[in-house]
Every structure is written in structure tokens, then in C-alpha cells.
Amino acid sequence: MIPISYYLLLSAFLFACGVTGFLIKRNIITLFMSIELMLNGVNLSFIAFATRLQTLDGHIFVFFVMVVAAAEAAVGLAIIISVYRTRETLNVDRVNLLKL
Amino acid sequence: MHLFLFLLFGGICAGGAVNLLIQRKTINSALSLIVVMGSLALIYLLLGAEFVAVVQVIIYAGAIMVLYIFVIMLLNAGEEEQAKGSNVAKIFGIPGLFAGGIIGIWVLLQHRPAEQGVKIGALYGPADQVGWMLFNKYLLAFEVTSILVLIAIMGAVVLARRGNN
Amino acid sequence: MTPLFQPWLIPILPLLGALINGLFGKRFSKAAVAVVALTATALSFVVACVQAAILLQSGHPALEQYYGTWIQAGDFSVNFGIYLDHLSMIMMLVVTGVGFLIHIYSVAYMEHEGGYYRFFSYLNFFMFFMLVLVLANNYLLMFVGWEGVGLASYLLIGFFFLKDSAANAGKKAFITNRVGDFGFLIALFLLIQHFGTLHYGALLVVRDSALLQMPVETSAGVLTAIGLLMLVGACGKSAQIPLYVWLPDAMEGPTPVSALIHAATMVTAGVYMVCRSNAIFSRAPIALLAVAIIGTLTSFFAATIGITQTDIKRVLAYSTVSQLGYMFMAAGVAAYSASVFHLMTHAFFKALLFLGAGSVIHGVGGEQDMRKMGGLRKYMPWTFWTMLIATLAIAGIPPFAGFFSKDEILWQAFSSPHGSKIFWAVGLVTAFMTSFYMFRLIFLTFTGEYRGAKPDAHGHDDHHGTPHESPWLMLAPLVLLGVLSVVGGWVGIGNRFEHFLDPVIQKVSVEQSAAQNGEAAATPVSEGEGTESKSTENLLMAISVLVALGGLGLAWFLYVKRPELPEQIAAGAGGLYRLVLNKYWIDELYAAVLIGPLIAFSRVVLWQTVDQKVVDGTVNEAAVAARDVSAVIRQQQSGLIRSYAGWVAAGAAAVVAYMVWMGTR
Numbered sequence: 001m002i003p004i005s006y007y008l009l010l011s012a013f014l015f016a017c018g019v020t021g022f023l024i025k026r027n028i029i030t031l032f033m034s035i036e037l038m039l040n041g042v043n044l045s046f047i048a049f050a051t052r053l054q055t056l057d058g059h060i061f062v063f064f065v066m067v068v069a070a071a072e073a074a075v076g077l078a079i080i081i082s083v084y085r086t087r088e089t090l091n092v093d094r095v096n097l098l099k100l
Numbered sequence: 101m102h103l104f105l106f107l108l109f110g111g112i113c114a115g116g117a118v119n120l121l122i123q124r125k126t127i128n129s130a131l132s133l134i135v136v137m138g139s140l141a142l143i144y145l146l147l148g149a150e151f152v153a154v155v156q157v158i159i160y161a162g163a164i165m166v167l168y169i170f171v172i173m174l175l176n177a178g179e180e181e182q183a184k185g186s187n188v189a190k191i192f193g194i195p196g197l198f199a200g201g202i203i204g205i206w207v208l209l210q211h212r213p214a215e216q217g218v219k220i221g222a223l224y225g226p227a228d229q230v231g232w233m234l235f236n237k238y239l240l241a242f243e244v245t246s247i248l249v250l251i252a253i254m255g256a257v258v259l260a261r262r263g264n265n
Numbered sequence: 266m267t268p269l270f271q272p273w274l275i276p277i278l279p280l281l282g283a284l285i286n287g288l289f290g291k292r293f294s295k296a297a298v299a300v301v302a303l304t305a306t307a308l309s310f311v312v313a314c315v316q317a318a319i320l321l322q323s324g325h326p327a328l329e330q331y332y333g334t335w336i337q338a339g340d341f342s343v344n345f346g347i348y349l350d351h352l353s354m355i356m357m358l359v360v361t362g363v364g365f366l367i368h369i370y371s372v373a374y375m376e377h378e379g380g381y382y383r384f385f386s387y388l389n390f391f392m393f394f395m396l397v398l399v400l401a402n403n404y405l406l407m408f409v410g411w412e413g414v415g416l417a418s419y420l421l422i423g424f425f426f427l428k429d430s431a432a433n434a435g436k437k438a439f440i441t442n443r444v445g446d447f448g449f450l451i452a453l454f455l456l457i458q459h460f461g462t463l464h465y466g467a468l469l470v471v472r473d474s475a476l477l478q479m480p481v482e483t484s485a486g487v488l489t490a491i492g493l494l495m496l497v498g499a500c501g502k503s504a505q506i507p508l509y510v511w512l513p514d515a516m517e518g519p520t521p522v523s524a525l526i527h528a529a530t531m532v533t534a535g536v537y538m539v540c541r542s543n544a545i546f547s548r549a550p551i552a553l554l555a556v557a558i559i560g561t562l563t564s565f566f567a568a569t570i571g572i573t574q575t576d577i578k579r580v581l582a583y584s585t586v587s588q589l590g591y592m593f594m595a596a597g598v599a600a601y602s603a604s605v606f607h608l609m610t611h612a613f614f615k616a617l618l619f620l621g622a623g624s625v626i627h628g629v630g631g632e633q634d635m636r637k638m639g640g641l642r643k644y645m646p647w648t649f650w651t652m653l654i655a656t657l658a659i660a661g662i663p664p665f666a667g668f669f670s671k672d673e674i675l676w677q678a679f680s681s682p683h684g685s686k687i688f689w690a691v692g693l694v695t696a697f698m699t700s701f702y703m704f705r706l707i708f709l710t711f712t713g714e715y716r717g718a719k720p721d722a723h724g725h726d727d728h729h730g731t732p733h734e735s736p737w738l739m740l741a742p743l744v745l746l747g748v749l750s751v752v753g754g755w756v757g758i759g760n761r762f763e764h765f766l767d768p769v770i771q772k773v774s775v776e777q778s779a780a781q782n783g784e785a786a787a788t789p790v791s792e793g794e795g796t797e798s799k800s801t802e803n804l805l806m807a808i809s810v811l812v813a814l815g816g817l818g819l820a821w822f823l824y825v826k827r828p829e830l831p832e833q834i835a836a837g838a839g840g841l842y843r844l845v846l847n848k849y850w851i852d853e854l855y856a857a858v859l860i861g862p863l864i865a866f867s868r869v870v871l872w873q874t875v876d877q878k879v880v881d882g883t884v885n886e887a888a889v890a891a892r893d894v895s896a897v898i899r900q901q902q903s904g905l906i907r908s909y910a911g912w913v914a915a916g917a918a919a920v921v922a923y924m925v926w927m928g929t930r
Contacts, residue, residue, distance in 0.1 A: 002106050005209065007147070010110045012204050014136070017117040019914050023907055029126050029172060031907075033133050036164070037117060040140055043152075051147045059230050060238050062152050066159050067245045071252030073164045077171045078259035084175050085262070092906050200918050203925060 007048035014041030028083070028090045032076050039069050105146055113139040130168050137161045151227040272316045272330060272347040272400060275357060278309040279392035286389065290382025299372045302385035306368045306392060310361040317354045326350060326768035329402055329466065336405070341461060348402035348465050352769045355605060356399035356537055359612045363529045364392050366742035370620050371521040373738035374627060384424060384519065391417035395530050399537060404453050404463040407538070411449065411502065414531045415442045421526060422518040434514035441511040445501015449538075452494035459487050469544040477544065488545050492552025495542055496559065503535025503589045506563045510852055512586055516578040520623030523578060528585050528619050529612035536592040536608050540601040543769075547599060553683055557597025561691050564590025566849070568698040572705070573835075573846040576633050577622045580706050584659065585615055587695060591674055594692060598684040600677030602766040606757055607670035613753045614658040614667055617746035621652035624735040624743065625710060635706065640715040644732035647740045649711045651747040656707050658750040660700035661813040666754030668813075671696060672806050673757060679805060689805075693812055700816025708824040 018038030022031055043062045050058025080090070087095055116136035123129045137160045144153035234242055282305025290298050320328055327350035336343040349357075368388060375384050394413025401407040415438075423435030453463060460475045462468055468476050479488070499505065504512035515527045526532070539546060539556060546553045564587045571583035588611050595604035626633055628645050642649045658665035661672065675696070678688040715732065734740070756762050823830050835842045844850070901912075 002102055006106065006110070007143075009205060010113065010143075012201070013114055014117050016201055017114075017121060021121050023911050023914065024121070026907075027126050029168065029175075030120075030129050033120065033129055033168065036133060036160070037120065037136065040137060040160075043156075044140060044143065047144055047147050047149050047152060050149070056230055056233055059149055059152050060233055062149075063155060063230075063234070064238075064241065064245060066155060067249060070159055070164055071249050073167055074252045074256040075259065077167055078256035080171060081175065081260045090175065095906070196915065196918060200921070203922070 004048055004052050007044060011041045011044040011048065014038070014044065017041075026091050026093055028080055028092050028095070029077075031092065032073065032080070036069060036073070039065055102146065106143065109139045109142045109146070113143065126172050127169065130165060130172060133168075134161050134165050137165070151230045154227075267319060269315060270319050270328065270330065271312070272328075272349055273332060274312045275309050275316065275361065276393050276396035276400060278305045278312070279389040279396065281305055283386045283389035283393060286382050287386035290386055293382060295376070295381050298382045298385050302389055303365070303368050303372070305389055306361065306365045309392065309396070310358075310365045313357050313361045316349060317358060320349055320351075320354055327466075327470070331402075341457060343403055343405050343463060345406065346402035346464075347400045349400065350769050351766050352537070352540060352605060353399045355609055355766075356533075357396065359609055360392065360395050360399060360530050363612050363616050363746070364388075364395075364525055366745055367521050367525040367529075367616060367620065370524075370623070370739050370742040371519075373736045374521055374623055375519060378519070380424070384421075387417055387420045387424070388522070388525070391421065391526060391531070395534075398534055402465055404456065404465075404468075407541075408446075408449065408453065411498075411534060411538075412446065414526070414534065415439060415446070415502070418442075418515070418526050418531055421522040422515045424518055424522065428517070430514075431517040434511075434517040438511040438515050441508050442501045445498045445508055445535075447497070448494040448501070449498025452491045452498065455487065455491045455494065465541070469542070476548075479548075485549065488549040489551045492542070492546050492549040493555060495538060495545070496552060496556055499535030499538050499556075499593075500559065501535075502538075503532050503593070504563075504586050505535070505559050505590060505593055506566065507851075509563060509567065509586050510855060513579050513582040513848070516576070516582050520578065520619060520626060523582070524616045524619030524623065527582065528615040532585065532589055533592070533608045533612065536589065536596060536604055539593070539596045540605055540769075543596075543599075543601045546596070550683070553597055553599060555597070557594055557678075557683070557685075557688060560590045560593025560595075560597050561688050562590070563587070564594060564695045565691050565698075568695045568702065569845050570848050571702045572698060573842065574702075575635050577625065577635050577638070577706060577710065578619070578633055580635070580702060581615070581618055581622055584618075584699065584703065587699060588615065588659070591671065591692065591695070594688055595674040595677055598678050598681040598688065600674065600681055600684075601769075602763040603670065603673040603677050605766060606762045607667075607674055610658065610666035610670040610750070610753045613746055613749040614655040614665075617651060617655040617743060617750055618659070620739070620743055620746065621648050621655065624648040624739055625652075627735050627739070628732045630732075635709040637716050638710045639713040640711070641732055642711040644715075645734040647734060647743065651740075651743040652711075653707060654747045655750050656703045658754075659703055660816060661696055661809055662700075662817075663810060664751070664754070666750050666752070668810070669754035669757040672809050673763075675809055676802055676805055680802075693809060696809055697812045697816045700813040701820050704817050704820035705824055708820055712825055713828070 015038050018034045018036075018041060021034030021037065025031055025034060043065055046058040046062045046065070050056065083095060084090060089095070113136050116132045116139065119132040120129045120136070123132060137156060141153045141156040141161070144150075144156060282302050285301050286293070286298055290301075293301070327348060329349070330347050332345040332347075334342055335345050368385075371384065371388065375381060378384070391414060394410045394417055396410070398407055398410025398414060401410060419435045419439040422438050423432045425431045426435075456463055456468065460468055468474055471477075476488075497508075501508045512527055512532065516523055518527070546556065567583045567586035567590060571580050571587060574580045574583060588607070592604045592607050592611070595601070595607060624645065625638065625641060625648060628641065628648070629638060632638065654665065658667035661668045663669075675689055675692050678684045678692055679686065756765075823834075847853075901908075
């Protein structure tokens with residue numbers, strides 16, 4: 001018997017690590033990996049609650065999250081490649097065209 | 101036993117996540133992310149989600165992370181550049197993170213007595229049941245997802261193609 | 266009703282002329298402009314004559330024609346309509362007739378001025394509104410004309426708008442009139458509130474109208490208020506004390522304008538309004554008394570100022586104010602027909618005087634100071650003789666027109682139940698002064714030696730050095746008006762004119778007496794049949810003629826026989842002379858008491874405080890605040906993705922914190 005809160009704590013920790021990584025990392029690829037980390041944290045919550053509530057819907061959601069993550073990774077990495085081609089850098093602090 | 105397994109894999113998982121943050125080199129971060137995902141797959145198994153565990157290994161660790169590593173290799177992404185961090189992140193972010201973490205733990209532990217535990221194998225989630233739900237209850241979402249993936253593929257091709265302007 | 270009864274044509278024709286000249290006149294030749302303006306006015310006059318004939322033939326007291334609803338608000342409605350009775354008929358004929366003559370005169374007079382088409386467009390525009398004013402079938406439409414003539418007057422006074430004094434005089438006239446219009450408007454509101462209509466017929470004529478049926482106990486207050494407010498309006502338009510100050514300044518306008526607007530027609534609008542509202546005034550004795558007092562005072566004071574003025578047009582201006590005062594005095598003693606009678610004869614001889622003065626000014630090259638004229642009789646005989654006729658008429662010497670009307674007024678002031686011996690006495694003194702200053706004008710201008718400069722540069726004509734007679738186009742109206750100034754009064758012989766207006770006035774009086782059951786508060790007015798005997802009337806007539814001749818004689822003595830005397834008298838009178846010469850310092854008084862504080866208030870409170878500090882300050886402060894806040898917020902748009910992500914995370918953390926707080930509460 002493991003309390004569900006342990007899983008949730010682990011989930012929250014992973015998510016927090018993802019957020020922190022997103023905030024402190026400068027390499028754009030690492031930022032994407034931080035996002036994956038956050039998604040994994042959320043997935044763990046889904047599975048834990050699915051087990052707790054005795055329903056399989058959580059598993060399905062995790063599956064969809066994975067698909068979306070895969071699509072996002074594909075597009076995101078393509079964007080990274082094209083940004084690198086034009087800006088010659090992977091440092092997000094130098095990609096500051098959002099400011100006019 | 102269950103607790104031991106959970107603590108073992110959870111510890112590996114958390115350590116990988118922290119390592120991801122600490123590492124300077126992108127390739128090391130990617131490898132530690134693979135560690136996180138692998139140990140998460142085992143935790144899913146502990147929770148009885150065999151289908152998800154397998155898919156986690158195949159899609160995440162297999163497909164997505166390979167893609168990441170290819171890109172890292174392709175772009176020759178070495179060490180991260182050192183730069184001054186944002187003041188806002190230093191002043192508010194880190195203390196805020198700690199405060200949020202403490203509050204979260206506190207809240208979860210507050211509710212502990214009221215909850216029931218999770219038994220390993222309590223929910224037998226075999227792949228056939230998940231597939232059955234996927235192709236009945238969630239058929240529409242599943243089909244839409246295929247379109248999403250298709251668009252993502254096309255987008256990736258268009259974006260990454262050289263000399264298209 | 267005959268199909269020939271089309272009174273709407275009368276105002277519409279001048280409007281058409283004004284529009285054609287105003288819109289396209291710039292491309293027309295001067296002749297074409299003149300033809301358009303004169304055709305419009307002449308046709309209007311012809312149509313007016315036809316309508317007058319129809320009215321007289323019909324035997325009805327009044328004819329009315331509707332052209333649709335203007336305002337419909339609940340029970341209250343206002344129509345476009347024309348109301349033609351004997352009163353508006355006289356006004357209409359005077360306006361179109363004298364207006365037409367003055368148009369002819371202007372063709373020659375304005376020949377050398379700029380803005381020819383503009384002038385005629387304005388003049389026709391004025392005719393339109395004046396005719397709307399007199400022909401309207403309700404007070405609101407009358408008010409439209411009332412404001413319209415004010416506008417036309419403003420435009421024409423300021424016709425030489427490059428001259429500062431002309432532009433200022435226009436503004437002065439307009440603003441002074443605003444005061445009066447305010448009173449008039451309030452009077453209309455009161456009428457609507459108490460009687461629910463502004464239609465003449467429903468208000469003043471119909472036997473069972475709310476106004477005529479109003480019991481005297483309740484009517485006294487309301488009708489007195491309405492009457493006094495209407496008097497304020499009339500004072501503004503007809504230049505009575507205390508609002509007369511604009512009229513002398515209005516002489517900055519071209520002379521034909523002075524003749525048409527500021528002597529013959531527009532300034533009589535107030536008199537017309539009082540006479541039109543006779544049913545109201547007859548039921549409000551206090552208002553009626555106020556009319557009489559204001560009229561008497563105005564006529565007296567304006568006459569004293571007229572004695573000392575040296576500008577030929579200003580003498581005539583004060584004379585106009587004075588004569589308007591006579592009309593008010595007559596209206597104020599409930600002698601409405603005498604008032605209208607004098608209005609008509611005054612229109613003839615005063616228009617003639619102004620046109621003659623214009624001819625003189627034209628002849629001597631723009632000079633208006635009488636001290637620089639003199640001896641003009643031999644240079645411009647036609648002008649002299651016509652002006653002499655007009656002067657005899659205004660002085661009240663038989664058998665010229667002014668004698669009949671002025672004598673009628675004095676007789677009514679003496680004998681009417683609303684009259685008083687004081688009014689008569691003051692009127693008589695005024696008549697003496699009128700005669701004096703008018704003959705002073707004649708003697709200074711036409712007799713003696715020419716005192717003006719020899720060939721000079723500032724004349725608007727280059728081809729003359731010595732005074733010369735005006736062209737025939739200007740003299741023809743003078744002659745016609747001269748004839749009218751002689752015979753115009755004869756319609757009043759044997760009280761025929763009084764009875765002519767009976768349908769408008771007498772009937773109301775009878776109704777009034779019936780309605781009030783012989784209440785003493787407002788004794789029924791029956792004009793003409795005064796209580797005094799016929800011999801008294803003849804005696805008074807003789808006295809007024811003697812007074813007029815006395816004025817003539819004194820003027821002759823002072824300005825022909827002993828020309829050096831006036832200056833000695835002026836020096837002897839000292840302060841009194843300066844007081845009168847400076848028009849009692851009324852303008853200065855107004856400037857000090859009203860205009861100065863108003864401007865100071867506007868400058869300090871409204872401009873510097875309210876506008877600059879409050880209004881501008883609010884706007885500026887809002888802009889400054891927006892700029893400062895933006896300067897802070899702007900920093901957030903760093904363009905750094907991680908910074909944005911940090912804010913997203915902070916927001917998410919805040920939401921989570923809120924949920925946690927709510928969950929644990």
C-alpha cells in the first residue's frame with residue numbers, strides 16, 4: 001500500500017523541475033526537454049489517479065499526451081533547426097525578436 | 101516491497117530530473133531525461149498500467165529522445181553559453197519555487213490520513229482493454245490525433261527543409 | 266378661396282433670389298446679380314399686392330394657409346402656415362415695397378464696392394426672414410424669422426468685415442439681440458406651458474381660446490410675465506432702453522442696409538410683435554405700462570443724444586431709436602393702430618432719410634461728418650428736396666405723413682384710458698427735439714458754404730472732386746419715397762386707419778370686455794373714441810404743430826442765423842453737453858458693469874481655471890499618467906522568452922495558490 005500522495009509528490013517534483021529548467025536554461029533544446037519533463041510529470045498524475053479511481057480513461061489521456069508530445073517535438077525541433085540556420089545560435093536570450 | 105520499488109525508481113527518476121537541470125552539456129541533459137523516462141515506465145508498471153509503460157518506452161525513450169539526440173548532433177550543440185540570468189527569476193522564481201513546493205507537500209501530507217493507498221496490480225489495465233476503449237469511446241479523438249500527427253510531419257518537413265523562402 | 270391666394274410665394278421668392286445669388290453670384294456679372302435680386306423682390310411685391318387685394322375682397326378678418334406640420338410632440342404641434350390679416354398685410358406691403366425701392370437704390374450705391382453678389386444675396390435673405398416673421402401663423406415660426414433677420418442684420422452690419430469697427434458692430438448687434446431673444450423664448454415657453462399652443466388663431470383670436478377665457482384673477486400674473494418677457498424681446502430687436510446700444514453702432518453697415526433693416530423694417534419687428542400680441546398685453550396692464558414707460562423714456566433720451574451727434578448716420582440712428590420709442594409708447598397706451606400707423610409712415614420717411622444721407626455720403630466721397638458738409642443744396646438738389654420732405658414728415662408738420670401718425674400717438678397718449686398726461690408731455694418735448702435735430706441736420710448739410718475738403722484721395726470715386734448729384738437709379742427711390750412720405754399719412758385722416766386695423770385689435774377688446782364681465786382690472790380699450798372732446802383733440806394738434814415749427818425755428822436760428830451760437834452753448838453747458846455727446850456713457854457703463862466683469866470672469870475662471878487647469882489639466886494628466894504607467898509596463902516586454910515563461914509560471918503559481926487557499930479554508 002503506497003499512498004497516492006507519494007505519486008503525486010513525485011509528479012509535482014518532476015513538473016517543478018521542468019518549470020525550473022524552462023526558466024533557468026538558456027539552450028533552446030534543453031527548454032524543449034524541460035517541457036517533456038513537465039508532460040511526464042502530468043502523465044504520472046494521470047496514471048496515479050486512474051489507478052486510484054479504477055478507470056482506464058487516464059491511460060487513454062496519457063496516450064494522447066504522448067502523441068501530442070511527439071508531434072510537438074517533431075515540429076519544435078524543426079523550428080529549432082530553422083532558427084539555428086537563420087540566427088546561428090541556440091541561446092534563447094539572443095532570439096529576442098518578440099520585442100520591436 | 102512495493103514501497104521499496106517505488107522509492108528506488110522514484111529516487112532514480114527525481115535524480116535524473118535534477119541532473120537534467122544541473123548538466124551544462126545538452127547531450128548529458130538528454131541522456132538524463134532518458135533515465136527519467138525509463139524509470140517512469142517502471143513506475144507505470146508498478147501502478148499496473150502496462151500498455152502505457154510500454155508506449156512510454158517506445159515513443160518517448162525510443163522515438164522522441166532519439167529525435168532530440170539527432171538534433172543535438174546535427175546542430176553540434178555543445179556547452180551552454182553562460183549569461184546573466186534574469187533578475188526576476190533570481191529574486192522571485194527560486195524562492196517562489198521553494199515556497200510552492202513546500203506548500204504542495206504540506207497540502208498533500210495534510211490529506212494523507214483520508215486517502216486510501218494504491219495497491220499494485222489493483223487495476224489490471226491490459227493492452228486489449230485500452231485498445232478497446234481507444235477504438236470505441238475515443239475513436240473520434242484517436243482519428244483526429246492521426247491528422248494532428250500528419251500535420252506535424254508535414255510541418256516538420258516544411259520547416260526544416262533547406263532553402264525554402 | 267381663390268386659387269390666386271398663394272401667400273407662400275411672398276417669402277419664397279426672395280429666398281430663391283438669395284440662393285441663386287449666394288450660390289452662383291460669384292460668376293455672374295453685376296448686372297445679372299442686380300436683375301436676379303430685383304426680380305425676386307419685385308415679384309414678391311407684386312404677389313404681396315395681389316394677396317392684399319384678395320384679403321380685402323374676401324371680407325374675412327384673416328386668411329390662413331397651411332403647408333404641413335413642423336413639430337408634433339404629444340398634444341403640442343406647430344404648423345408651417347401663413348396668417349394674413351390686416352396687420353401682417355401692412356407689414357408685408359411695407360417690407361416688400363420699401364425693400365424693393367431700397368434694392369433699386371443699392372444697385373447704384375453698391376456699384377463700386379466689393380462683394381456685390383454677397384450684398385444682394387444677404388439683402389434678399391433678409392427679405393425672406395422678415396416676411397417669414399410678419400406672415401407666420403404662430404409664434405415659433407415668427408421666432409424663426411426673428412432670428413433670421415438677426416442673422417441677416419449681423420451679416421450686413423459686418424458687410425465690410427475687413428473693418429474692425431464693422432465686425433465689432435455686427436457682433437454687438439447680435440449679442441445684444443441675444444438678450445432680447447432670450448426673453449422672447451421664455452415667453453414662448455410660458456405660452457406653451459399655460460396654453461399648449463403658439464398658433465395665433467387658437468391663442469389670440471378664437472373666441473373660446475384658453476387665453477381669452479382665462480379669468481382675470483389667474484391671468485394677471487401669467488400674462489404679465491409673458492408680456493414683460495415679450496417686451497424684453499421687443500426691446501432687443503427694436504432697440505429700446507436698455508438694449509438700444511447696438512443700433513447706433515449698426516450704422517457701420519452700408520447705408521441701404523441702415524435704411525432697410527435698421528430703420529424701416531427689422532427694428533419695427535418688436536412693435537409688430539407687441540401689436541400682434543395685443544390680446545396678451547391688453548390683459549396685462551402692468552406689462553402694458555412697462556411698454557409705454559420704456560417707449561417714452563427711449564424716445565426722449567435718444568432724441569437728446571441725437572441733438573449732439575455730428576455723424577449724419579448716427580443722428581438718423583438715434584432718431585430711429587426715438588421714433589421706435591414713439592411706437593412703443595403708442596402700443597403701451599393700447600393705441601396699437603396708431604403704433605402701426607406710425608410704423609408705416611416712419612418706414613417711408615426714415616428709409617428716405619437714410620437713402621438721402623447715403624446719397625449725400627456718396628456725393629461727398631464717403632464723408633459722414635456733417636461739420637464737413639454744408640451748402641450741398643446747389644450740388645444735389647434732388648437729394649435736398651426729398652430729404653426736406655422727409656424731415657418735414659418726421660418733424661410732424663402737416664400735411665406730411667409723420668404729422669398724422671405722430672399726432673395720433675400724442676392724442677392717444679393724452680386721451681387713452683391707459684395713457685397719461687406725462688406721456689403726452691414727454692412726447693411733446695421729444696417732438697420738439699426731433700424737429701430741432703432733424704432741421705439741424707438739414708441746415709448743416711445743405712445750407713451755407715461747402716466746408717468739406719476739396720479734391721481728396723480717400724473718396725471711393727476717383728472722378729469727382731466737388732460734391733455731385735447721385736445717379737438716377739438712386740434718385741428714383743428717393744422721389745418715390747418722398748411721394749409716399751407726403752401722401753402716406755393721408756390714409757389716417759378721419760381715423761380711417763384705426764378702423765382698418767379693427768379686425769385685428771378692436772375685436773379682441775370687445776371679447777375681452779365680454780370675457781371679463783366688466784372687470785376693472787383691465788378696462789376694455791376702445792380706441793379713437795376718446796373721452797376728451799373733439800376740440801381738445803384739435804387743440805393738441807395745434808400744439809404739436811407749433812412745437813414742431815418751434816424746433817424748426819430754433820434750428821434755423823442756431824445753425825443759419827447765428828452759426829457761432831451752438832458752440833458757445835455747448836461750452837456753456839459744459840458737463841451736460843459732454844454727457845449727452847458721449848451718449849450718457851451708456852456704452853462705457855455697460856462695458857464697465859457687464860462686459861468687463863464678464864470678460865474677466867471668462868478669462869480668469871472659465872479660461873484659465875476651468876479650461877486650462879481643469880479640462881486641459883485632466884486630459885494632460887491622463888496622458889502623463891498613461892505615459893508613466895506605460896513606461897513601467899513597457900519594461901515587461903523584454904522580448905526574452907524565458908522572462909515571459911517566468912510570468913506564466915508565476916501566474917500559474919498564483920492560481921494554484923488561490924485554489925489551495927480556497928480548498929483549505
